Amino acid sequence: MSFINMANPWPLVPLPLYSDKVHLVPLALEHAVDLKLALEENDLWNFWLTPIPTVSSLEKEIKRRLSLQNEGKMFPYSVYDVLKNRYVGMTTLMELDRDNQRLEIGYTWYSKSSQKTIINTQAKYLLLEYAFSELNVIAVEFRTHFFNHASRRAIERLGAKLDGVLRNHRITLDDEGNRILRDTCVYSIIQSEWPTVKQHLRYKLNNYVY
Template identity: 45%
Template sequence: MTPFAPVTLDGRFVTLEPLSQEHHDGLVDAAKDGELWKLWYTSVPAPEGMATEIDRRLALQDKGTMLPFVTRLKADGRLIGMTTYMNIDPVTPRVEIGSTWNAASAHGSGSNPDSKLLLLRHAFETLGCPAVEFRTHWLNHQSREAIARLGAKQDGVLRNHSRTLDGVLRDTVVFSILEHEWPAVRNGLEFRLAKRF
């Protein structure tokens, strides 16, 4: 079995489950919670595009470059979004955590730090990654602040790195957490989550 095989990760507030087409309706409801596809600085599938996005992520999983998850809130069992390991480098090994979105009503619930703790723990402690990367749009200040709060350090900015769905060139901010930084990051995330109990 490849170390990057689909796996379920169980946390305090959320469970990360391997993505499948069976999650379609729950993900459509999650995206409608805040009409997230209308946010110009991120890429969340519109309801009519959800099946295509699930197929896209599963095709990348089949190629070995992505491991996609859905995020399920443990309190009520509903799906609140998606997240992935992406740009998988199985040789180093190294992953990027990205293509993440959560329903608007889940913001501030502890779901995001819990899912990041699960993904980072699995990457460092099971997969043996020496580094984990995060990327976001230069103008997505909310995402940049959230990544920095995790304890990730900014590596740099890739200017005119890619085009958004409307064709505009975007600058991409790259962050990472290194293996030796993981214990402090883990302690910080666990402390944040413990305050919510």
Template identity: 45%
Template sequence: MSTWTNTIKLEGQKVDLVPLEKSHREGLLKAAADGKLWNIWYTAVPSEATIDKYLETAFQEQVNGRSLPFVVVNKEDGRILGTTRYCNVEAESRRLEIGHTWYAESFQRTGVNTECNYLLLRHAFENLDTIAVEFRTNWFNYRSRNAILRLGAKQDGVLRNHRIDQQGLLRDTVVFSIIQSEWKTVKNSLEYEMSPYRR
């Protein structure tokens, strides 16, 4: 297994990113139920019917050295708020993607996403010596696209008819990235956004 996908806990101020385990199944279902996120047609949030396959795929991709999945844990009460992961890892090219990210509806737009991505980006650039971090989202996921831009990522382009989803719909995928030379400025921006002056 790539050292890039070795389990690690990333600790923040509001949340911790903890390596995904089978024992997190019920916590993830409770988080997804906050807003019934599985009903959003352009995302892939697990429901009771799909959670086991969702977990199996995440674990298998980690075994294959392609993914490192986390659960997002609220430091205040230990509740699972959602999940995120490194995916499409290309250790030989020092690139990866941050994706499969979703949060309970009541914790969206609360600063949780900013802190999670800050922790993931800092580890990727400062510990893994990544040269580029990608973000990808469905063309119709305007909220996600705007959130990615607010992080400081730049849009690389759109992959037209990139895949066929579970409903048989053609998906256009919007690709964004932050590259190594941009990290210092992006880091400064994210730290400012998380500072007491912005709360």
């Protein structure tokens, strides 16, 4: 069993996180109806650089994440767009390392219409604020495929810095089912950087042009 810092114990289940634009709601099977509609926008699962569930595999993926939650390894969320009044994606706090007060933000995807909008910035702000201010982590990691340049730019715009590249990090499959090797870029924001990154994100959110 992982050691829990009793001076700042982590909850055993994810807590809801709210802003006026975005609600991060603990993942549940009943969110599947909205999430399937989100997936159907532009066949998101065909994007080979990141694992995104298909409409048919979504409920299995939800159950997988909930199972990891029950094991204390993940806090999975559905992303609720207040303006659209529906769920538009999923994200997680994962690799929960209570011993070392670290975690990773990942397994994130959004509907096509929600990409390159305020949704991702607001969701990441909520997760980072919760991680640093409530869980008192010393670092938050982000990982992405070396060739996923859009994801890398988005992570860098948040204020995360590149720690390095894990070469031959994973074995994946190409669109013909052949095994290929993935290089993974590892980024992080550390505790001492959070006040400046927080101000940067607040400025972006307050000055977002709709």
